[in-house]
Every structure is written in structure tokens, then in C-alpha cells.
Amino acid sequence: MFQRDYFMRMIEQMTEAVGQILNLRRERKHEDALLYIDELLDKKFRLSSKLIRSLSDEDLMKMMTTNGILETDHLQAIALLMKQEAEVNAELEREDESFFAYLKSLHLFVRLALAGAEPTFAEPREMIKELQDKLLPYELPMKSKRLLLEWNVEEGRFDSAENLMHELLEDNALGLAEAEAIYRRMLLQTDSALEAGGLPREEIMLGLESLPGHHNV
Known part of the structure; x- marks a missing residue:
């Protein structure tokens, strides 16, 4: 029961957070949206937003593993926020920042799919398809x-x-x-x-x- 309530709260919080980011984007308050994403990353995942961005997807998975269990819900939330960050930067025409955020989101969703993670906030396979489409104009790293x-x-x-x-x-x-x-x-x-x-x-x-x-x- 406790676990179910915990997941329901997380889903509710993430749904609300994404809605808030979308509202800020609609109002063209892009810098506010980026600050809001920073705050979410800082508060929710025991890691600073700067560290989350600097860690590789492999290292991030290690950091999100407790007693051998991968915290897939947290990783999905981070992947989703990275996707939102990429979209905000794309609207600001910050191509490099957008590309790297899309790429990090893609890597995390692929690793979640490979790990057989149940969708909490998003279906990893759907996200992978969407992110690949976003990255089509670019040559991907090896x-x-x-x-x-x-x-x-x-x-x-x-x-x-x-x-x-x-x-x-x-x-x-x-x-x-x-x-x-x-x-x-x-x-x-x-x-x-x-x-x-x-x-x-x-x-x-x-x-x-x-x-x-x-x-x-």
C-alpha cells in the first residue's frame, strides 16, 4: 500500500511538473522553465542538477541503484525532464544544449527499455521513437x-x-x-x-x- 501511494504521488507530482513547464513554454518564459527544471532536479533525486547533467547514463544508473535495485521511476523522471529541457533549448535556438539534452534523454530511455522497466511517467519505447525523430538531423556519437x-x-x-x-x-x-x-x-x-x-x-x-x-x- 505504501509503495503504491508513493508511486501515485510521484506520478501526480511529475504530471503537475510537466504541465507547469509546458505552461511556461506557452507563455514564452523559457528561462523560468529552465530554472524550474533545475529546481526539480536538485530537489527530487539526491543529486544536483549539475551532477545529473555531467554524469554519463551508465554512471547515473549506478547512482540510481540501491541494494542492487534500479530506481527506474527516478530515471524515467530524469529522462523526461531532460527531454523537456531539450525542447525549451530548441525553442531558444540553443542547438548544442538541445542536442545534448535530447541525447541524454534518449540514452536513459533506451537503458530503461533494455532493463525492462515498467512505464511510470512515460512509455520508454514511445519516447525512444520520438527522440530518434528529434535527432534525425544529427550524426549520433558512436x-x-x-x-x-x-x-x-x-x-x-x-x-x-x-x-x-x-x-x-x-x-x-x-x-x-x-x-x-x-x-x-x-x-x-x-x-x-x-x-x-x-x-x-x-x-x-x-x-x-x-x-x-x-x-x-
């Missing part, structure tokens, strides 16, 4: 591509995973052994799952054979 590669494989989007894999191979950001392991992981799926994921078994076999120094399946 770290982001590797994370999205893992997520696409997990989600059964095998054609998208292969495209990312080739990009990473071309940039020497993925080892041949890693690429081979990903192809072999795909081969464990059923034919229907591979077809649905846009990469039939024959194409995977061809991709595997095209890797220099691959071992026969």
Missing part, C-alpha cells in the same frame, strides 16, 4: 549508435540493427568478433521473427559470410 544497436536487436528490428552495425564497422567502432556475435544471436530467432524484423535468414547468412575472417556457421 556510443549512441552502439546503444541503439543493442536496443534494435533486443526489439527485433534486425534490419535497423544491421544498418547501425555496418556504420560502426566502417568507423572501426565495432569489432568483427562483435559483429559476428550479433549475427549469430539473430540466427537464434525463428524465421518468422527474422522476416518481421526485416532481415530474412538468408540475408543474415550473407552478411555473416561477408565479414572478413568469419568462421563457418
